Amino acid sequence: MSDNKLISDGVNVKSHRLSKKEIENNFSDLHAPLSAVEALIESDRCYFCYDAPCTKACPSDIDVPGFIQSIRSDNLTGAAEKILSENIFGGMCARDCPTEELCEQACVRNDNEEKPVEIGLLQRYATDSVLSSGVKLFSRKKETGKSIAVVGAGPAGISCAHRLAVLGHKITVYDAQDKPGGLNEYGIAAYKSTNDFAQQELQYILDIGGITIKTGMKLGNQINLEDLQEQYDAVFLGCGLGTVNQLNLDNENVSGVIDAVEYIENLRQIDSKDELMVGKNIVVVGGGMTAIDIAVQSKLLGAEQVTIAYRRGKNIMAASEYEQLLAKKHDVQIQYNVSPKRLLSENSHVTAMEFDVMQSQGDGGLKASGESITLKADVVFKAIGQKLVTEGLNSLEIIKGRIVVDENRKTSLTKVWAGGDCILDGNNLTVSAVQDGKLAAISINETLTQGV
């Protein structure tokens, strides 16, 4: 667990920039949930397409028209069952999926004249109803006598564990952190996952039984891959990306230059967000979802000036147009085509950051134009991607810093599967991690029950 005071106090870095009440209001749900009437009206907008493009666009294969039809006939349990049987984290994905790039982007009603069917909000309506009533949708098959170790209690690991538990296997999940949940608990923006939703959903999933969670257990430290392979019938690795990329600039360790993921972790765990130290002028380096999340959350905490500095152009940015607009709506400035050059500091605290203005080359490369800009900053957030910690994973095939798997999420080792952010070609979304865990569980089950 990290330190809740990552930045030292200073003239421009302080807590209580806004009142507790203002912060509570700012961090309420990004999208208000649908009422029963709204859900009925929205479900009626669906054409129930035969060859549903929305389902094809869903990384976890949810039968979208099927669950919308169930909502339309007021069968919320049936709707939730259709969602959760494919994606056990359907509740979190309804909150954090970039639907504007996935199912809703593909919806046939998404054209210039109309908006797509609100698939994400309908999914939330159905799954919330089951989670709050506690209706049990799944039961376990007869015990198989097989036991599987899962490393990582994030969406990939827990999705794998749940499917295997349903199939009658016994699962032990090991996680390095104090609390299970992975980035659902420690990373997703607080305005997407409110009211301790990650733990509520996790509890619902674990109620299936047959899953033991052991926290404070780190692979490469308290446990190792060789022992797990010996002790269990199969191993699933869902350990995510444990460390972050650095700017590699002189001065990078001065106060005020912070890893965005670590700050978000504190923001998600602290009891009173008004106690967080917040800068006045903030620069965020990066162009993905983490950059947008930290920029918007900084504004919601009361920062005055927040600028995202991204080295390429608007259309290449990993954050979608929707996310870029969300940031701009919160008064975040986005400075495109600038690359970090130098950190300026006084009394060991950052005061500004200088950037080279970049030009795109024909071959996709970038070249400094010779011009530079300087942005005032009392806090600089690094949001330039995460890396796999390969310690303890040396016996596996690793390419470009990620674990190599086949289409069944099987690694180069006979008894080991992997999924989520830690694998090569993973697309760093909750929904994809959940799908990886599910596919690996199906493959593990097939392997363990062959000839039975």
Ligand SMILES: Cc1cc2nc3c(=O)[nH]c(=O)nc-3n(C[C@H](O)[C@H](O)[C@H](O)COP(=O)(O)OP(=O)(O)OC[C@H]3O[C@@H](n4cnc5c(N)ncnc54)[C@H](O)[C@@H]3O)c2cc1C
């Ligand atoms: C700030 C941030 C915001 C994001 N926002 C979104 C979003 O809005 N929507 C979206 O779809 N995706 C988002 N993502 C991406 C999404 O959170 C990840 O793709 C997803 O959580 C990956 O799941 P995972 O199970 O592979 O890894 P994780 O969620 O990272 O879980 C890995 C687990 O493994 C544990 N672990 C790590 N190393 C070890 C070890 N050596 N031994 C034991 N346990 C270990 C960790 O403690 C953790 O619990 C965001 C990511 C970040 C960083």
Ligand code: SF4
């Ligand atoms: S594409 Fe749109 S209209 Fe067609 S089934 Fe999917 S949600 Fe309904």
